[in-house]
Amino acid sequence: MHKTIHSTQNTLIKQLVQLKDKSRERRKSEQFLIEGKRELSLAIKGSYVIETLLFYPNLFSESEAKSLEKNGVEIIEISQEVFQKLAYRSTTEGVIAVAKAKPHQLSDITFNTESPLILVAEAPEKPGNIGALLRTADAANVDAVIIANPKTDLYNPNIIRSSVGCVFTKSIATGTTSEILSFLKQNGIHIFCAALQASQDYHKQDYTNPTAIVVGAEATGLSDDWLQHSTQNIIIPMQGEIDSMNVSVAAGILIFEAVRQRRINE
Known part of the structure; x- marks a missing residue:
């Protein structure tokens, strides 16, 4: 059974908004957000570690989300309000992932x-x-x-x-x-x-x-x-x-x- 988050005041959601908005937070946590199906699939192809997947079920199906669960990804269902708070783009596919950054040395x-x-x-x-x-x-x-x-x-x-x-x-x-x-x-x-x-x-x-x-x-x-x-x-x-x-x-x-x-x- 996956978690659900409906409030934009949730502690995790507040942290993720910081990740979206602040370079300093991305550097400190070595995490970042990925939004969109194609971007997510390319990140997986590029061997990025996906830690958490948040999905809005009206736009991204539960079965799509669960297909990533086998890789140890935490799956969280979110409300439209939470999704809009996290989304960078106005037209997107209802999926946001938290991924681990690479060092790029x-x-x-x-x-x-x-x-x-x-x-x-x-x-x-x-x-x-x-x-x-x-x-x-x-x-x-x-x-x-x-x-x-x-x-x-x-x-x-x-x-x-x-x-x-x-x-x-x-x-x-x-x-x-x-x-x-x-x-x-x-x-x-x-x-x-x-x-x-x-x-x-x-x-x-x-x-x-x-x-x-x-x-x-x-x-x-x-x-x-x-x-x-x-x-x-x-x-x-x-x-x-x-x-x-x-x-x-x-x-x-x-x-x-x-x-x-x-x-x-x-």
Whole structure:
């Protein structure tokens, strides 16, 4: 027999609201919330430990919930009021899970190919942009995504939502710029920095060797450390009136050029 919670004043529900809203709470407890069927299935595929499953029976069936019970997951039925209190999205499927966070350390990244392709983003500010970068990385099937000097934790609800759950299935690490530079050098990875200074057109480079495409924040660009250690700075020639584009769009153009070159060389 599973538990039921009908009150938004319940102690557990109050704790889960904190998990949803506060990065500090997610870091302290090493837990986070997953909302939605697809996101939950991707988290399970990505070997995340699901600790608790909360479901609103009008939207998510009891049999669906119980299918996870065999994995030692605590199942809790909740009222519509409780679900709305916990839900980040207005249109969702009546299921919220509490999962255990992963450490996302550089040392955990392993490459299954001799010529890995990596996307690095330095200090991306908007969770929506991070989610879009992760979707781009998933679409191109890059080997890893590395976030330098992150401004938010990877389990921000907006990152999970905007990545459509890709945050759970891609190999992702975080670290300081200097740690990531050391990691790339140790692994013999060529560093291509999207930057205006001393740059060449992106399509004139060779990305068939082990490659990291590095993008910075739209407002500030990349820090000097990246520019000093760059194999080559690259630029996307602009055809219009403005001199920059959304970071996830730029990353998509650069990453898919690398993918195109690798396909030709297969």
